[in-house]
Amino acid sequence: MRYLFIVCFLFSFALTGQEKVLLKVNDEEVSTEEFIRVYEKNLSLIKEVEHNSPKQYLDLFIDYKLKVQEAYKQGLDKKQAYQKEIASYRLQLAKNYLNDVQVTDDLVKEAYFRSKNELRARHILIRLRPDALPKDTLVAYNKLIAARDRIIKGEDFNKIARIYSEDPSAKQNGGDLGWFKAFKMVYPFENAAYSTPIQEVSMPFRTNFGYHIVQPTATRISQGTVQVAHIMVSLNQKDSTVSPAAKIIKVKELLDSGADFETLALNYSDDKNTAKKGGVINAFEKGQLSSDVFEKTAFNLKSIGEISEPFKTKFGWHILKLVKKNPLQAFEEIEASLTQKVTRDARARVLSEALYEKLRKKYNVTEEVAIVEYFTSVLPEVYNREEQLFTDKSALTRTAFTIGDETFLYSDIAKVIDNKLKRKNYTSRSYFVENEVANFINDALKTYHLAHLEEENPGFRSLINEYKEGLLLFDLLESQIWKKAQKDSVGLRAFYNANAQNYKTPKVYNTRVFTTKQKEIATTYRKRLLKGEKSEIIIEALKVKYKSPLIVSNREIVEENLPFSGDNNLGVKNVITEGDNYILYEVLSIDEAKLNTLAESRGAVMSDYQKYLETNFVKELRKNSEINVNTTILNNLEKRYDE
Template sequence: MKLKKVLLGISLCVSALSFAQQTKKEVLFTVNENPYYTDEFVRVYNKNLDLVKDDSQKDLDNYLNLFIGYKLKVNRAYELGLQDNKKYQLELKNYRQQLSKNYHLDKEVTDELVEEAYNRLQKEVKAAHILFLLDENASPADTLRVYNKAIEVRAKALAGEDFGKLAQQYSEDKSAKENNGELGYFSAFRMVYPFETGAFTTPKGEVSKPVRSRFGYHIIKVEDVRENRGDITVAHIMLIKSKDTSDEDNAKLKNRIEEIYQKLKQGEDFGELAKQFSQDGYSASKGGLLEKFSSGSLSSEEFENRAFALKKSGDYTEPFETEYGWHIVKLVKKHQLQSFEEVKEDLEGRVAKDDRSSVIAEAMTEKLKKKYPMDTDKKMYSKVLTAVNDSYYTASWKLPESADSFNKTLLTINNDEEIKAWDFLEYINKEQKGGVKAKPLNRLVPILYEKFCNEKLNEYYDKNLENEFPEFAGVMQEYKDGLLLFDLMEKEIWDKAKQDTIGLKNYYNAHLNEYRWGKRVDAEVISSTDKKIIEKARKLLKKGKDIASVKEELNTNGKINVIERSGVFAQDDEMLPVLDKWETGISDVVNKGDYYYVINVNKVLPAATKSLDECRGRVVNDYQQYLESTWIDTLKKEFTVKVNNDVFEKVKKQLNR
């Protein structure tokens, strides 16, 4: 999906609409008699003028070629019928849903919630709770009953009874039997919003009044409040294990990590050891350095706690095990919490996905009610009310046998959208299978109808976004074409490069010199910071000792003096020392940085051409680029392009002013 976004970004650079400048509309060129106009070209050019890095693309003649090439691709896509593809239509629908979300937000309410969330993120609250289950649409009588029960238990806690025992006795949260209602430390976004609000507004050491969430009522005891731990940057050395790792293999991993740890204690450099021995391919080449993270960011709480427990930069942990493997973690830097401006955008996204979104939605719905008048036909509403009976509560209620009498307008929105009573009946039918269960019916139906009206009101607003907001219409057109071009590229270029075995092989044969192995060696590499130790290792190798024997003799009294790597290495591998000549046998002692090496070369592998299977991924990628580079020329032969040069000259004069 990331690749798709990149490619769409490229296509949007030449397809984006801008309303900043108007120009006289004339036909600039045609593709198979389909006209493309000057106003679009001028808008696109002006919008993208500051985006292109290649000055040649700012040249109007070159840009016209790019623009024509883009339109050729669009024509090709429509010729192939890609616009009718269900996957394309679904992608477009999903994108519209994502894009429209920003237009369904009440900015004032959103800003307040974002600021509140930021303030709460400065702290972490430790709390316990007691839950009293209650349906969201419970009757007033049931609501009062459960509320009074919560008040009664709260009074016991305020009188000094042990909160944990009260949780065991009264809480309807099943985990309370084991954890006494304890939730540990948490910050904003970790709990449902009403619960979070209750916890953050209750002083330390006190018990909250009953707090209503979608689960029921809670009473919350705030046990501690501490400063948020912020962000942290660490480096690590990792030996990976999987679910299938045997006890024997895990023991070997543990032994290896302890060897590395011993070398650290002997003063060897953490980064160098990470480069040599860490199996985390992402961080090893960077000396084990990881991107900064905060509490809850990683999938391993053990890793986080070990990291945050380090006090000073340069401190490192003892070896420890997680479900992912064995680790040694070094503290690089602890970071203060970011400023509001730095995290505002991220918080806006989190608020939109959190329970807080319901607060925003309610505020937005109230605004829409003022913008778009709604009118209910009372006679049809009464008729619907008589069609619903108590079988709804057992999910056995059925729609009336005939829809004809209900196929009349029940709700009118903004005097132009009419919604039939049957639509509401179908909504009720769906709700009985797990929705609102309020009793009695004369209370249930109004609740359902209010929800139904709110949904239809928001749907009406959503359907009219293109009419309400020209910029929304423009972006949708951009994405529509961008998705179409992505599907076209996939069909015409990427899939072809993978499936065209003859073309791929011909391309590979024509570019053999680009796919070669450098000189390599099959070798065992022994390293140490002590030159004398390496000299001893070399003598032992000369006597025919194997690697295991060398390690056993030199790593004594719990001290790791030597450590080894074996395998096939490129002779110019940056982790290997430089030898004047690579040849089979045991090398002299060589130095690189703080380390001394001796290398037992089993075999020297000469430079050679890679087989197609050995470099297929790269060849496919190169072949794709080749096909794309020749694609426009092919399209120009398939389609007839006619440029109105007189009109283009006028456009150039206008844009060059």
């Protein structure tokens, strides 16, 4: 396994100057802070063994440092496989540093609130492409303002939705969306709906579909999910003489007389997909199905196994049986899954925007307006692929913005825009320029931030360093110890010969164990065994005579764990007590102790041989190294952890 020493947390010490350095291993100085981080992390692993104080653990830590230094000396960090794995790990770990923790927490709590509090709303949509021209955007906006004004003045929302809305379903439902909660709508729409008071009409807002206005009409607490089994009789029967209503009544009568629901579902239900499963359908929440009466009936069932009266939907006649109800879980129970959804949902854009805004302030990127103005002036309103762009070379050499020690020129942005235009033209020049400039700056900020995480984040730096060293340690031991041991058959044989007594099979007693709650039964059993009667015959006789349970089992017992004393030969032993039980052991046979051959104990011998080689390897490293410990700091640590 890989030897990973992961940082846990810092332990504060008021140390200054030379006191910060706890020890020096060759040319490497180790701070007290670093030692404490590793010691604190591993304390839970070592507290049950002897190396549990700072002084005792220091030897393990020094051995660790010596092995890592040796790995660097051997150039193991230059191996392509090592560098590739570090790069992969770093990229994966860095993702955790791309979100603002506070913003993430707020979004997760918001999502839980909206999962718990369902909303019903209606809307009007004017469709619009994300890159629509400003004049088209204004037309869409003004249409919604006009619709909103009419609603506010008292006209019916349903009527106005049928007149204005470009959502095809509005002609039938008047813009009514039914009930929904978090993650059911695109996030900008969800946000607007939950931010608008009940019965009020929002101002126009934009999503990828276009402009909307929304009116929340009601709110309710989520009832979680319900799972039911159903028997359905279709309204369209193959046999025209069969009445669906009469058929469902017959099914209900059979249920009332005690017939099995699952059997009736299999024989009578026209929903063949669920009939073979006893009628059971997947759990659902309110608003998920296309039938309000089906949902209402299912949620009104109270106790598991309760069966509904027959009811009719557009699909047919139904009878439901309650299988399970799952109320919304507590926040703590679903926080992790909500966090995953938030970081993968459209809310992830909010997280990204929060990060970019934070990085803009951190690195003082303030030239965005000027950059947008320049490229808007250079690009034509209608782009012609034959037209030469960016002919003013002197303008392109100007600095667009800087991040830390990196400078980005107008030419860098021009190159990206030029490549994008070779693949796709734009509809709206202003939208295209603003989007491309923002994306360029955001990408530059993220790239710089990721590249300098070690410098700016001590926690990230420590984790990466620990992983690097752990990986080097693994590679060193694999090449210098583990693989060598596997190939060194002569050395392995010599090690086995010198330590053969450690690989001995113990003496084992094969016993029959008789257990009972009554002493009389145990003594009777023993007496009859001693007379030579067979165990099986005695036990059958005892079972007939006594009502008390008898337990007979065979057990292998290592000599050092024998529960009886005295005569350790074959035969019947004395009755002994263990708790409330009376137990009689009969030794049937004995396997004498013997030395295992190398082949029989190869796994254990190999493991011990590798440890032996590693111990000698470290001794050699210590012999050729200079190690200096600040005993004053070490003694202070010893006192602090001894308190």
